[in-house]
Amino acid sequence: MLTILKYLKSKEWTLIGISVLFIVAQVWLDLELPGYMSDITRLVQTPGSEMSEIIAAGVWMLLCALGSLATSIIAAGIAAKIAANFSSRLRSKLFDKVQSFSMEEINNFSTASLITRSTNDITQVQMLIVIGLQVLIKAPILAVWAVLKITGKSWEWSLATGVAVGVLILIVGICIVLVLPKFQKLQQLTDNLNRVARENLTGLRVIRAYNAESYQEDKFSVANHELTRTNLFANNVLSMMMPSISLIMSGLSLAIYWIGAVLIQNANGTAKMGLFSDMIVFSSYAMQVVMAFMMLIMIFILMPRAHVSAKRINEVLNTKPSLMNGSLTSSPANRVGEVEFRNVSFKYPDAEEYVVKDISFTAKQGETVAFIGSTGCGKSTIVNLIPRFYDATAGEVLVDGINVNQYEQSALRNKMGYVSQKAVLFGGTVTSNVAFGDNGSDLSSDVVDAVYTSQASDFVEKMDGSYEAHVAQGGLNLSGGQKQRLSIARAIARRPEILIFDDSFSALDYKTDRKLRSELKKESRGTTMLIVAQRIGTIKDADKIVVLEAGRIAGTGTHDELMQSCSVYQEIAYSQLSKEELA
Ligand SMILES: Nc1ncnc2c1ncn2[C@@H]1O[C@H](COP(=O)(O)OP(=O)(O)OP(=O)(O)O)[C@@H](O)[C@H]1O
Numbered sequence: 063m064l065t066i067l068k069y070l071k072s073k074e075w076t077l078i079g080i081s082v083l084f085i086v087a088q089v090w091l092d093l094e095l096p097g098y099m100s101d102i103t104r105l106v107q108t109p110g111s112e113m114s115e116i117i118a119a120g121v122w123m124l125l126c127a128l129g130s131l132a133t134s135i136i137a138a139g140i141a142a143k144i145a146a147n148f149s150s151r152l153r154s155k156l157f158d159k160v161q162s163f164s165m166e167e168i169n170n171f172s173t174a175s176l177i178t179r180s181t182n183d184i185t186q187v188q189m190l191i192v193i194g195l196q197v198l199i200k201a202p203i204l205a206v207w208a209v210l211k212i213t214g215k216s217w218e219w220s221l222a223t224g225v226a227v228g229v230l231i232l233i234v235g236i237c238i239v240l241v242l243p244k245f246q247k248l249q250q251l252t253d254n255l256n257r258v259a260r261e262n263l264t265g266l267r268v269i270r271a272y273n274a275e276s277y278q279e280d281k282f283s284v285a286n287h288e289l290t291r292t293n294l295f296a297n298n299v300l301s302m303m304m305p306s307i308s309l310i311m312s313g314l315s316l317a318i319y320w321i322g323a324v325l326i327q328n329a330n331g332t333a334k335m336g337l338f339s340d341m342i343v344f345s346s347y348a349m350q351v352v353m354a355f356m357m358l359i360m361i362f363i364l365m366p367r368a369h370v371s372a373k374r375i376n377e378v379l380n381t382k383p384s385l386m387n388g389s390l391t392s393s394p395a396n397r398v399g400e401v402e403f404r405n406v407s408f409k410y411p412d413a414e415e416y417v418v419k420d421i422s423f424t425a426k427q428g429e430t431v432a433f434i435g436s437t438g439c440g441k442s443t444i445v446n447l448i449p450r451f452y453d454a455t456a457g458e459v460l461v462d463g464i465n466v467n468q469y470e471q472s473a474l475r476n477k478m479g480y481v482s483q484k485a486v487l488f489g490g491t492v493t494s495n496v497a498f499g500d501n502g503s504d505l506s507s508d509v510v511d512a513v514y515t516s517q518a519s520d521f522v523e524k525m526d527g528s529y530e531a532h533v534a535q536g537g538l539n540l541s542g543g544q545k546q547r548l549s550i551a552r553a554i555a556r557r558p559e560i561l562i563f564d565d566s567f568s569a570l571d572y573k574t575d576r577k578l579r580s581e582l583k584k585e586s587r588g589t590t591m592l593i594v595a596q597r598i599g600t601i602k603d604a605d606k607i608v609v610l611e612a613g614r615i616a617g618t619g620t621h622d623e624l625m626q627s628c629s630v631y632q633e634i635a636y637s638q639l640s641k642e643e644l645a
Pocket residue numbers: 410413417435436437438439440441442443444483565
């Protein structure tokens with residue numbers, strides 16, 4: 063928990079110092095009250111006392127109470143401000159850190175857990191800071207000060223107070239030992255609930271189409287039930303604390319008055335009055351001592367969960383991204399748009415088997431290199447190594463003759479236009495989606511050209527608002543083919559050295575696919591293209607086709623060469639094209 067406090071700024075430490083001053087003032091004012099009460103009791107019982115003296119003591123008492131209220135409001139305001147700023151900073155830090163993660167780290171934590179850590183976990187820490195800043199500082203000051211006020215009055219009363227505090231600590235200790243492991247589990251179960259809810263919402267259409275609502279509900283109920291059960295256990299244990307504290311407070315009052323009654327009975331005439339007034343003052347201070355411990359208990363309720371949350375936040379913040387950033391921001395001027403794989407092998411983190419093995423090929427500037435092969439043979443994996451979504455396990459991936467891990471990641475990715483297998487659009491407009499990213503072009507002419515090349519102008523111009531038309535989050539108001547065309551436009555609009563299409567043409571009909579490729583050829587002359595495809599028709603004209611089988615290269619060459627030499631390619635070609643098309 064303490065390590066997370068290093069993210070507090072010096073200005074916030076100053077504010078904490080100021081709030082300590084207010085809290086000390088509040089405690090002092092609170093502890094003045096019993097003194098005035100004792101004065102009033104004494105004055106009331108002393109014959110011949112002036113009414114004005116009683117009123118004066120009452121007014122001072124009221125002023126102390128108002129002062130205590132004002133200082134506590136200010137201290138609470140400062141704590142809320144510090145906690146809100148601190149948690150906002152933590153959220154930004156987590157967001158930035160996750161942005162720097164490779165797919166490996168994201169998969170290790172899981173998306174659902176990263177969401178819980180950025181929201182629920184931060185809220186737990188924020189709550190502890192808001193309450194902790196007031197209570198954690200106030201309680202010890204109050205306890206020590208109140209104990210000092212009552213020491214030396216009567217050892218019998220002190221003993222009763224000591225026993226009460228001892229029992230209180232014992233009960234709190236037992237509760238904490240019981241609930242601490244549950245709190246650890248609670249955050250993991252919240253992750254799990256998030257994961258199930260996310261899966262349900264993203265797969266809603268499929269769930270409905272297959273009438274699988276009850277199956278999903280069962281899954282959700284299991285996660286929900288487990289979370290509820292753990293929550294209930296923790297809350298049931300904690301709920302026993304409050305009645306125990308009330309019992310201890312009432313028991314202590316009773317003990318003080320009982321002891322007082324015996325002491326007063328045994329005292330002589332004049333001492334009786336002093337003892338009575340002492341008893342009232344002592345019982346007030348003793349209550350303050352118990353109150354101080356009660357406040358500490360509140361912290362002990364929040365602390366274990368916040369401690370677990372802080373640990374989970376720190377885990378993310380302290381994770382070193384496995385992709386180390388290189389330092390190169392540009393490549394040699396004479397080698398542009400070149401991609402080379404030298405004996406590259408790759409296995410996914412934690413996997414036993416290599417997904418691709420010993421891959422070597424070169425794509426020179428302006429060339430089109432295509433990858434084809436059966437499902438799951440490793441085509442997407444290969445192209446994902448170029449923008450460093452993962453690093454090669456063995457061998458070298460070079461861009462413009464330089465290993466990709468020597469580039470600054472942003473510089474490397476600015477060289478590329480990448481279109482993923484599943485089209486991804488962001489909430490905004492057509493223009494904001496096409497002119498997306500670091501070196502996305504803001505020029506409306508570039509956006510219009512890219513949309514035209516990607517065969518999207520027809521439908522974009524018909525949309526309400528045209529290029530400024532609204533695009534829903536995830537492109538939900540567009541069809542699959544329309545989304546894919548806009549993602550292709552986004553890659554083209556960057557005017558990159560290298561265009562990577564990861565099976566991006568499959569969502570398009572044959573006619574659009576053909577028109578798009580012929581426009582692309584005209585518009586992106588000089589741009590190196592790497593195309594993963596399922597259809598031979600899409601890649602037939604490529605300068606080089608790499609045929610993959612079970613993660614290895616089964617053949618490389620042009621369509622005609624492969625038709626002569628590669629049986630795997632022939633098989634794919636005969637299954638897709640007629641004899642006339644192949645002729
Ligand atoms: N994130 C991942 N973690 C572990 N294994 C993965 C991951 N992504 C893919 N794989 C595995 O790697 C293999 C190759 O996957 P890849 O997506 O590269 O195939 P592909 O040839 O592009 O397939 P498709 O044509 O169906 O898109 C598959 O067997 C798959 O199970």
